[in-house]
Amino acid sequence: MNEARNPDRLSSSGLRFTPQRRHVYHILLQSRDHPAANEVFMRAKKGMPEISMATVYNCLEALVRRGLVRQVNVDRTATRYCPNLEQHCHFYCETCGGIFDVDYDAAGIQSRVTLPEEFSMSQLEVAVRGLCAGCAARKSGRGRKRAEASAP
Amino acid sequence: MNEARNPDRLSSSGLRFTPQRRHVYHILLQSRDHPAANEVFMRAKKGMPEISMATVYNCLEALVRRGLVRQVNVDRTATRYCPNLEQHCHFYCETCGGIFDVDYDAAGIQSRVTLPEEFSMSQLEVAVRGLCAGCAARKSGRGRKRAEASAP
DNA sequence: GTGAATGCAAAACCTTTGCAACTGG
DNA sequence: CCAGTTGCAAAGGTTTTGCATTCAC
16 A cells, blocks of 8 residues: 555656566565665575676665665665665664664654754664664673673 | 873874874874775875875774774765764765764754664764755755756 | 666775784883 | 784775666556
8 A cells, every 4th residue: 555665666656667676676575684785686586596786786776766765874884775664763783783673753853963054954864883682682691792892 | 181182192092103093193183074094095195105005994993993083984985084072973965975063962862762672772873964055055056956856 | 669677797996804024112 | 022013915895887688668
């Protein structure tokens, strides 16, 4: 029912509706783990062995431009992709590298940023780094493992 | 007086006080434009022609680890560096690519992010994208140039 | 039919690494 | 003196590009 989430809307969104784009889009819709292009590529090859990396990048860019998918830049090593169009921000676990969607109050946050005169905002991105629940349990389970950053 | 901002504190911060590190640090302290490593390298070569890219990366990493400099990840193409340790977030102008420091209420923002149970935050990063004052003036000056993203 | 999309390979970037020579403390 | 740092060059990983071929509309 939601236009953005219905794969069949790919065509009517102005994108040429190729099997590759449909395939990449489907993979993303099924992925909760915010895969990077490389990971999307590997998953895409399973159902479409001839697909190329260049095509994956092409598809991802097309989907992002159409607003069907969001880019996530929390992971410094690579751009990752998120099919969740609900209002949310991202949590990056510094231990396992996992990315998690997190609820936030966008309006409240936006109002707490003081833009200089004449600056206009088109997009607000909030990224949280820290320790996810799984890694926290794993660590306390076998006794605290490492200090935060340095200073022994 | 501020420890973090005094170049002479480099040595007592546990870092070996090499001419290269002093040089790179000085360059950053003078830079308001959040240069990327490559840009730091080019500026560094002016006063120290033999310095290498690897050393620049090494210095930058050391400075970041010591908390003397912040990494900025707003620009997808490269990590950039910020010597401003005051509480602030970053604005990225999508037209000129410039990065600007922006005031924000960190505590207020932090309290508006709802972390899942057992998740812990070590760092909050807020990035704003949009149009800076200079580019806004330039555009309105010669008549609106382009629509925001698509949809004519 | 035609412009857009694909696939492949090479190139362009940014960043890291290995190692011998050097040096700050 | 010696662990840490530098410089250089080569490698690694991500993303982009050129081009002939194919395909969606």
